Amino acid sequence: MRRLGYLYLALAYGFIFLPVVVLVVFSLQDGRLPVPPFQGFSLRWYGKILSDRGLMTALGNSAAVAGVSSGVALVLGFLAAHGLARVRLPGSVLMRGVLIAPMTVSYLIIGLGLLTLFNQMGVKPSLWATGIGHVVINLPLCFAICFAAMGDHQKSAERAARDLGASEMRVLWHVSAPMLAPALGAAFFLSVTFSWDEFIIAFLLTRFDVTLPVEIWSMLRSGLSPATNAIGSLVFLASALVVIALEALFRRSK
Amino acid sequence: MSDERRLALALVSPALLWTLAFFAVPFAAMLLLSFAHMEGRTVVQGLSLANYAKALGEPSHLKALINSVEITVTVTVVSVALAWPLAATIAWSVPARWQRAALLMAVLPFWTSYVVRSYSWALVLGKNGVVNQAFGAVGLGPFELASTRFATVLGFTHFFVMLLTLTIYANLIQLSPNYARAAQDLGAGRLRTLWHVILPLTLPGIVTGAFVTFVLCIGDYITPQILGGNTELTLPQLIMLQMGRGGNFPMASALSVILMAVVTLAYAASARWLRLDRL
Numbered sequence: 001m002r003r004l005g006y007l008y009l010a011l012a013y014g015f016i017f018l019p020v021v022v023l024v025v026f027s028l029q030d031g032r033l034p035v036p037p038f039q040g041f042s043l044r045w046y047g048k049i050l051s052d053r054g055l056m057t058a059l060g061n062s063a064a065v066a067g068v069s070s071g072v073a074l075v076l077g078f079l080a081a082h083g084l085a086r087v088r089l090p091g092s093v094l095m096r097g098v099l100i101a102p103m104t105v106s107y108l109i110i111g112l113g114l115l116t117l118f119n120q121m122g123v124k125p126s127l128w129a130t131g132i133g134h135v136v137i138n139l140p141l142c143f144a145i146c147f148a149a150m151g152d153h154q155k156s157a158e159r160a161a162r163d164l165g166a167s168e169m170r171v172l173w174h175v176s177a178p179m180l181a182p183a184l185g186a187a188f189f190l191s192v193t194f195s196w197d198e199f200i201i202a203f204l205l206t207r208f209d210v211t212l213p214v215e216i217w218s219m220l221r222s223g224l225s226p227a228t229n230a231i232g233s234l235v236f237l238a239s240a241l242v243v244i245a246l247e248a249l250f251r252r253s254k
Numbered sequence: 255m256s257d258e259r260r261l262a263l264a265l266v267s268p269a270l271l272w273t274l275a276f277f278a279v280p281f282a283a284m285l286l287l288s289f290a291h292m293e294g295r296t297v298v299q300g301l302s303l304a305n306y307a308k309a310l311g312e313p314s315h316l317k318a319l320i321n322s323v324e325i326t327v328t329v330t331v332v333s334v335a336l337a338w339p340l341a342a343t344i345a346w347s348v349p350a351r352w353q354r355a356a357l358l359m360a361v362l363p364f365w366t367s368y369v370v371r372s373y374s375w376a377l378v379l380g381k382n383g384v385v386n387q388a389f390g391a392v393g394l395g396p397f398e399l400a401s402t403r404f405a406t407v408l409g410f411t412h413f414f415v416m417l418l419t420l421t422i423y424a425n426l427i428q429l430s431p432n433y434a435r436a437a438q439d440l441g442a443g444r445l446r447t448l449w450h451v452i453l454p455l456t457l458p459g460i461v462t463g464a465f466v467t468f469v470l471c472i473g474d475y476i477t478p479q480i481l482g483g484n485t486e487l488t489l490p491q492l493i494m495l496q497m498g499r500g501g502n503f504p505m506a507s508a509l510s511v512i513l514m515a516v517v518t519l520a521y522a523a524s525a526r527w528l529r530l531d532r533l
Contacts, residue, residue: 099269
C-alpha cells in the first residue's frame with residue numbers, strides 16, 4: 001500500500017512539474033524556438049527580457065497595482081471583520097454575504113461589469129481602474145481570513161484595553177492588529193499573489209500602461225519564443241523563493 | 255442604536271460601500287445593458303429579451319455554453335479524482351515532519367504566472383513538443399495534442415489538482431484517526447472504511463474545492479484561448495469575441511448573466527456542503 005502511495009506521489013509530482021521543467025529548460029535554449037532538441041546553453045534570452053523596456057515597465061506596474069490594491073483590500077477587510085465580529089448588528093448575516101459575494105463571481109464578469117460602468121461614466125481604462133477591480137476580488141478574501149482569525153481571547157483583550165481607557169483607534173492599532181498579525185500577513189500575501197497574476201480584469205481595464213500578465217499575453221501573440229520562457233521562469237523562481245522563505249520563517253517562529 | 259453598534263457599523267461601511275459601488279452597481283449596469291440592443295455601432299437601451307433568445311437559441315451561441323459546461327464538469331471531476339489520492343498519500347504515507355514540504359512541493363508550480371503556465375502546456379503538447387518527441391522516439395505519433403479540448407482540460411486539471419490537493423489535505427489532516435479505528439474495530443475492511451467513513455467525512459472539503467474549481471474554470475478565458483485553439487469556443491471566449499469584434503456590449507452582458515446563472519445553479523446544488531468561510 002505504502003509503495004503504491006509513493007508511486008502515485010512520484011507520478012503526480014511528474015505531472016505537476018512537467019510544464020515548469022520544460023519552461024525553465026527551454027528558457028536556456030540557444031536557438032530561436034523553445035522546443036526540443038536542446039541546442040545548447042545560453043542566457044541571452046534573459047538578457048533580452050531584462051533590457052526590454054516595455055516588459056520592465058509592466059513589471060513595475062504590476063508590483064504597484066498589487067501592493068496598493070492589496071493594502072486597501074486588507075484595511076477594508078480588517079475593519080469590516082473587526083466591526084462584524086464584535087457586535088451582532090441587525091442584518092449582519094446579510095452584510096457578511098454581501099462582502100463574500102464577489103468570491104463566487106468570475107473575474108471576467110467583475111471586469112466586464114466595471115468596464116460597463118466606467119464606460120457609462122466616461123472613466124478611461126487605467127492602472128487605477130485595474131486596482132479598483134483588484135480590491136473587489138481581494139476584499140472578500142481579506143475579510144474572510146481576518147474574520148475567521150478573530151477569537152474569543154482576542155475579544156477579551158480588546159475589552160480589557162477599552163476598559164483601561166484606550167480609544168477605539170488605539171485598540172485597533174495596539175491590540176487587534178498585532179494579535180492578528182499572522183492572519184493579516186497571510187491575507188496580504190495572498191492578495192498580492194492574486195493581483196500580481198490577475199489577467200482578465202487588467203486586460204479589460206488597462207490600455208496603454210499594462211500589467212505584466214497583459215504584457216506577457218501580447219508577447220504570446222507574436223508566437224513561441226524562449227524570451228517568453230525566460231520571463232516566465234524568472235517570475236516563477238522569484239515567487240518560489242518568496243514562498244520557500246516564508247515557509248522557513250513560519251517554521252522557525254513555531 | 256448604542257454607541258458600540260454605531261461604531262461597528264462605521265467599521266463595516268467602507269468595505270460594504272466599496273463592494274456595492276464596484277461590484278453590485280456594475281453588475282446591475284451590466285444586467286440592464288443585457289436587455290439593450292445594437293443599432294449599427296450604437297447601443298440602444300430597451301427591455302428586450304432578444305439577446306437571451308439568441309444566446310440560448312442560436313446553435314453557435316448555445317454550443318459555447320454547452321462546451322463550457324462539459325469542459326468544466328470534466329475538469330472538476332478529473333481534478334478531484336486525481337487530487338484526493340494525492341492529498342491522502344501526503345497525509346497518511348509521508349512522515350509527519352516531511353508533510354509540509356511535500357505539500358509545498360505539490361503546489362509550487364501554482365506560483366508560476368497563470369498565462370505562462372498555459373503557454374508551457376502548449377510547448378509540452380505542441381507538434382515538436384516534449385510529449386510528441388518522446389512518442390516519436392519509440393516510433394509513434396506525432397499526435398495532434400495542442401489546440402484541442404484535451405489540451406484545455408489537461409491545462410485546467412494541472413492547475414486545479416494543486417488547488418484541490420490543498421483543500422482536501424486540510425480536511426483530511428483534521429480527521430481524528432479514531433473514526434477509521436472504530437470502523438475497523440467494527441469489522442470494516444480498508445476499502446469499506448475508506449468509502450463509507452473517510453470519504454463522507456471529507457465531503458465538505460471536496461465540495462468546497464470542487465465549487466471553487468467550477469467557478470474559476472467556467473469563467474476562465476486564457477486556458478481555452480491558449481490551449482484550445484480555435485476548434486471550439488467556450489462561453490468566456492464568445493463573450494470576449496462579442497466585445498472585440500463588433501463592440502456588442504449588450505450581447506456580451508447577456509452571455510455574462512447566463513454564465514453567472516450557471517454558477518448560481520452550481521452554488522445551489524452544492525450549498526449544503528459548502529464552507530466558503532473556511533477555505
